[in-house]
Amino acid sequence: MQSNDSSASQATATSSSETEHETTTLVILGASGDLTSRLLLPGLGTLLKAEPERRIRLVGAGREELSHDDWQQLVRRTLSVGGCTDERIEQIVEAARYTQGDILGEEGSSWLRDQIEGRTVIYFALPPAITLKACEALADRPLPANVTLALEKPFGADLESARHLNRVLASMAREEQIFRVDHFLGRGTVLNLLGLRFANRIFEPVWNTDNIESIEVVFDEDLALEGRAAYYDNAGAMVDMLQSHLLLVLAMVAMEQPAKLDAVDFRDLQAHLLRSTHLWSADATESSRRARYTAGEIDGRAVPSYVDEEGVDPERGTETLAEVKVRIDNSRWANVPITLRSGKAIGEPKYRVVVHFKRVAHLPELFGDDVVPHNALTLDIKPGRIEMLVTTNGAGHRFQLEHTVLEADLPDSPVRPYGEILAGILDENPLLGVRSDVAEECWRIVTPVVEAWRAGEVPMDEYPAGSTGPEHWEQLL
Secondary structure (H helix, E strand, C coil): CEECCCCHHHHHCCCCCHHHCCEEEEEEECCCCHHHHHHHHHHHHHHHHHCCCCEEEEEEEECCCCCHHHHHHHHHHHHHHCCCCHHHHHHHHHHCEEEECCCCCHHHHHHHHHCCCCCEEEEECCCHHHHHHHHHHHCCCCCCCCEEEEEECCCCCCHHHHHHHHHHHHHHCCHHHEEEECHHHHCHHHHHHHHHHHCCCCCHHHCCCCCEEEEEEEEECCCCCCCCHHHHHHHHHHHHHHHHHHHHHHHHHHCCCCCCCCHHHHHHHHHHHHHCEEECCCCHHHHEEEEEEECEEECCEEECCHHHCCCCCHHHCCCCEEEEEEEECCCCCCCCCEEEEEECCCCCCEEEEEEEECCCCCCCHHHCCCCCCCCEEEEECCCCEEEEEEEEECCCCCCCEEEEEEEEECCCCCCCHHHHHHHHHHCCCHHHCCCHHHHHHHHHHHHHHHHHHHCCCCCEEEEECCCCCCHHHHHCC
C-alpha cells in the first residue's frame, strides 16, 4: 500500500474546536469508485451540513492511482454537492489522505489495521465478491471493539454465500459492530411508513387481512443500464432490487408494532415478519415472472436493447424487470397477496407502496347497481407524496359514486439517504442496518425463484424500452 499523503501530520490535524468531540476515522475502501463520488460523500456532505459538530478523519483507499491533490479535489467537490459549508469541507480536506494498493493482500490487511485510530469505521464501497475476499483477508484475528464494518448490498450471491459471509464477519467482530447497508432504509419517505402506520388511529386498527385486499411494492424506473453492466448484468432486477430493497420495505409495511424504535425491537420484528414470508405458491413458476427491455425510446432518447448494451453478456439471461408474488403466513396477513416489482427502462416510472382496501360489506340500495370502488392508500417514495383514494357521491348525480383523491406532499429530508445511514454507522446505532438473520431470510424467500429462473422454467418476456412492461402482464398475477 502506497500513501500519496505528503505529511503524516496532516492525517491527525484537528482544529481546537474539533478536540471537543471525538473524531471518527472513516476509511473508505474503493474510494475512487462511483459509489463514493456519487452517493457516499455527497450523503456525508448533507449530514455535515445538518450536524456540523461531527468530526471526521477521512481516509480513502483504492486500486486507482490518485495524487494527494486529486483526492482532495474529489473530497472537496463531492462534499460540496451535499451542501456542506466551505469551512467544514476544508477541515475535512486538510486531514484527508488516499492510499493506492490492493487491500486483499497481507500488506493491505496490515495497512488497514494501522488506520485504526480511536473510533473507526471501515466502509467497503466495493463489489460484493471483493468485499468478501477483503473480509476473509482480515479474519485472521478479531477487530478492536471500537471498529465498525459497513458493507454494501447484496450480502452474498445466494443463501449459502450469505451464510458464509456472515460466518466470516462473526469471526471478525460482534454483530453490533457490523452495519449492512441498504440505503432504502435511509430514505425519509420509507421511514414515513412507521409514522403513518403506528401514529394514526385511522390506519392502525384496519391494517390487517379483514380490511386489506392486496399490497403492491413497486420500484419501476425510467433509467436504463446507464453504464452499470459490470454490476447489473451479474445481478439483474431480482438481486438489485427485490431481494434487498423491496423485501425490507415490505417488512416495514407489514411488521408488528415495536414497543420502541430501537435496534433490538425493530430488527427483531423485521426478522419475525420475513420468517413468515413465502412465495404465494409453492411453485415458483406460478409466483414470479421476468422480462428484459428491447430497443425503444424514453423521453425522446433512443435506448438500445438490453442485450446490445455495452458490457452485457446476452447468454447470461439477465432480467431487467422482475415481479414476485408473496404471502405472509400469520393471522394479520393471511390470504393477502403482496406483489413486489421492479424494472428498468419503464416509460411511466413508479416508486411506491400501494395498499388496496376491501370493498364495503354492504351498499345501500339507493346507490343502485354501481360497483363500489376500492379505497387505496399510496405512499410515493420518490417524490414523497401520500394519496388516499376515497369513495364519494358523484358531482353529476348525488347517488352515483366516484373516486376522490386526498393527497399531500411529504417534505424531503435535508439529509440524503446515505447521510442518514452514515449517521447510524458513525453513532454506532444499527437501527437502520440489516441484521445477519434478516439478510439470510431475504435470500431464503427468493431462492426458489432464482433457481427456477436459472433452470429456464420461467420464460423471459420482453418489453420495449419506454413502455409499461409486457402487454399481457396486466392479465396475470
